[in-house]
Amino acid sequence: MASLPAEKSTFPTDVEVLNRKTLRLHHTDIRPMEGQPRKFFDEKDLESLAESMTIGQEQPVQVIRIVGAIERPRFELIDGERRWRAARLRGLMLDAVETTSGTAIQRFEKSVRANLHTPLSPYEKMLACKRLADETNFTQTEIGKRFGITQGSVTLYLKTAAKLHPEVLLLMDPSRGPEQTLRMAVANLLVDEYTPEEQLIAAPHVLGMKTTGARGRLHTVSGIRTMITAKRLRRPTADFDPLIHGLERHERWTYNYVRLGSAVFARIFEKRSRSDARRIIHAIERMEKILGSLRELIEKTQPN
Secondary structure, eight states, rough: OOOOOOOOSSOOOOOOOOTEEEEEEGGGGOOOOOOOOOOOOOHHHHHHHHHHHHOOOSSSSSEEEEETOOSSEEEEEOOOOHHHHHHHTTTTTEEEEOOOOOOOHHHHHHHHHHGGGGGGOOHHHHHHHHHHHHSSSSOHHHHHHHHHOHHHHHHHHHHHHHHSSSHHHGGGGGGGGGSSSSSSHHHHHHHHHHOOHHHHHHHSSTTTHHHHHHHHHHHHHHHHEEEOOOOOOOOGGGHHHHHHHHHHHHHHOOOOOOOHHHHHHHHHHTTOOOHHHHHHHHHHHHHHHHHHHHHHHHHHSSSO
């Protein structure tokens, strides 16, 4: 690594830099941005980039000046950590452009947008969406527009970040390698069908797997409650949402008929036989019995 002169500083004397003036800085004069959205940097890619930068740097990094800093580092990166890391490998100087500082969250947002040309991993996008949702009043649609992703993707990322067990969340870090990383689709499966405690048990068994394979593997994992009903392997803990959604859907559907009123029902049945009316009445009686039994089962699960 090339050594720096003991006395001569690379700190620019010209403070007016908003005209896109390029600065020449040693990599030790720059520190990475705290909370940088990109978490994973491929070592082979950095080696290749470092080799090309010994010939020349095509695009300057973007930095802000650290207020009050006298000793290195005196600048903080906004965009260009791959180039900074590559320069560090070879002890190179870096071309840099100073930009306006703004707030920490504004710098973070700018850094995410700057990384769109080298796509972030789903894990990195998820953490970026979570931070912006936590620290701003942006809607999910606004976050999606800023990060170049759909509102649906933002919703999925935020749900996964909120409901996945914190220790399982760490298994999504791509720096673990493809065979030891929990894929986003499988993480969504764990969130939708497993409790946080079950996620801890299940996640190590499905690292590196796609959804179909993971679903099959999870049926064999001990400690996760499954049972056979109607010749089908199922998880009772995953059945709550279908139960409530089915009941609410049929409630709305039936209520829409009740709202029609007696006048409309008179027209519906004016050309129907008495047996048609009895069929519906008998169906209602059967549903009353079924719903009564369902209510008893639910009440038994509740403490007195």
